[in-house]
Amino acid sequence: MAKAVMEFIGAFFLVFTIGMTVIEPGAGNLAPLAIGSVLMVMIFAGGHLSGGHYNPAVSLAVYVRGRLSVNDLITYMVAQFIAGAVAAGLVLFLKGFPALTPGARQILPALIAEFLFTFALCFVVLNVATARGTSGNSFYGLAIGFTVLAGAYAVSSISGGAFNPAVALGVTLMGLSDWANIWIYLVANFAAAAVAGLAFRALNPNDA
């Protein structure tokens, strides 16, 4: 139960910060710095309680890597999606519905962009937060949070830059992304998570 509450808190602040910094007046071209930072600080704060996933794709990757039970996987995902929806509601209360009409996505480029940086995100998580070779480090939150920062700067013009199905739900509810596009995130993010889990196992054969 404490784990689910922590996952709710972390995913809530992540999606809330995304909405507040992306919808005008927001943080302009510094939104990715704010978003990467809030993810970092929530991981440093909650990692010792729940692992600090805040992302159904990350939870899936940790499950594939063998460090999360099926029960926890489902509990985490439910808490993360609820947090995304609650954060979206609060952003809309504070900011109103954004005037912009979300652009149509080019499907193949968006799938590639979401796949690549969700892979990077899950791969970084597994290596900095679950690998024997980096145990005891003090950089895990920085590494994970700033992967999202880099990805947001690199591909948000292509895919919006979610890398996280709970974020995809939140930004869709906020009117920043079209419902017709949400499958892109779900497919690309979960596929990338599974591949990252398998890649970690292949590259770390002695770290079961």
Added chain:
Amino acid sequence: MAKAVMEFIGAFFLVFTIGMTVIEPGAGNLAPLAIGSVLMVMIFAGGHLSGGHYNPAVSLAVYVRGRLSVNDLITYMVAQFIAGAVAAGLVLFLKGFPALTPGARQILPALIAEFLFTFALCFVVLNVATARGTSGNSFYGLAIGFTVLAGAYAVSSISGGAFNPAVALGVTLMGLSDWANIWIYLVANFAAAAVAGLAFRALNPNDA
């Protein structure tokens, strides 16, 4: 006494940097980076001396969590508020009174914004600087400072982004916020601190 001096130094540089970067010519949209950074460096420098609070709300949260005596709580708060006032005076000496008229705040949104990120700030402090599960880490200052960075980008257009009653006093003295609004900060920040303290205890039942 050394603790009070350290709390004065840290809170002074925090409020001084806020004033110097927010009042034009300042740091523009990079002010939150400067502010989060100065908080970070003062925590890294003074954490081993006083705990590095620099914020009456953080001191209250640490008191609720059971790691600060009543005497120290009062001493810390006095030092922090004095530092906020002294910093405000020096900013006014260096920059002059800002030309802008502080905007009226919408009360409920401002209360929510201040509550949320002060909760995040205190919750992060308790988990990275007082929890058994993260003891000995080298990221506590980064995590705490960059929580303020994220909060400033996320909600400063709603509430001004103080998350700290000594900062609220300082920015009010500098003419960046109206005296009629200062209760918003005091209520929201201290309430958030108390809730964060209780939340920490509920989520860390074995870390007394």
Added chain:
Amino acid sequence: MAKAVMEFIGAFFLVFTIGMTVIEPGAGNLAPLAIGSVLMVMIFAGGHLSGGHYNPAVSLAVYVRGRLSVNDLITYMVAQFIAGAVAAGLVLFLKGFPALTPGARQILPALIAEFLFTFALCFVVLNVATARGTSGNSFYGLAIGFTVLAGAYAVSSISGGAFNPAVALGVTLMGLSDWANIWIYLVANFAAAAVAGLAFRALNPNDA
């Protein structure tokens, strides 16, 4: 083999992020933050697997310092150059060929700029990731990644700011740099790497 795959992954994300953030619409003047961050996170993720070079010049410097075999040196370089080329192809697929014509470089200034910051990069790598005096630290990725950030802000107007022959190959394939200039990077980067390796040995005589 796992090492080569890791070097491919890291160099791929480095060059991919460079292309996606530098070609419009990209990250504007925050591109160096994204680039330094992605290098940082890939080093934190892969350092325990391959050392996290992602740069033929860094691999050469580690070889000169005596911590990489000739076989690994060749394998690493091949993986890094292939990664640079693959990343360039994917950037071109997602963004199209950039409209700009790469400027002619002034040769001596460009050689100096590339030499200096590639020296800094390799010197930082050797001291934070291979020296006895810093063993067990948690900052190696931050130090290395943000050396590239600083160098990109300092000299990209002079030399483009590659500091990495695989990056030079990638940006040339993307049309961001002219083929006539690629020798500048190869000469300056590899020379700087060799000098950094020798400088490390001279300054750390007891760290064989």
Added chain:
Amino acid sequence: MAKAVMEFIGAFFLVFTIGMTVIEPGAGNLAPLAIGSVLMVMIFAGGHLSGGHYNPAVSLAVYVRGRLSVNDLITYMVAQFIAGAVAAGLVLFLKGFPALTPGARQILPALIAEFLFTFALCFVVLNVATARGTSGNSFYGLAIGFTVLAGAYAVSSISGGAFNPAVALGVTLMGLSDWANIWIYLVANFAAAAVAGLAFRALNPNDA
């Protein structure tokens, strides 16, 4: 001798990055990020060799704190000033003399601004790099580098933001500051260093 070489390398890259990012076309309002970062990475790289001062004021503060001999103090300062001059010459070679005429400084505000952030810088150095209470940490470079970042955003419009006599020499040679103002930096920076050394001793009475 290795110590002097390291101090030269670190101070050179600090002053070189300042010149290259401040003189147009430079890094615009992100120059402080580049400058704080290059200081950080040079401290992480060279701290184990020389202590990583790169600043005559910091060396003075470490001397007052009792961790530097008079001989090393003089050697370090000579290396740092030479590095500042060499870096200035190279910046001028690469960029040409800047067109701007350095503004007259208001003396008292400039003295205050330089004193305050040089005090902060030296105080942070002593607490994160020489104090028993923070020994073995992995954040010293980040804390020191980002103190300069915060100070540059806070007071560069008042004093130029040197916090370092070798930087003051370098920027004066580059034409970014007037020779008539250099005493401001020398007086304020060395005074702040001495006060920081005494403050550290007063606040850490058991850390001799």
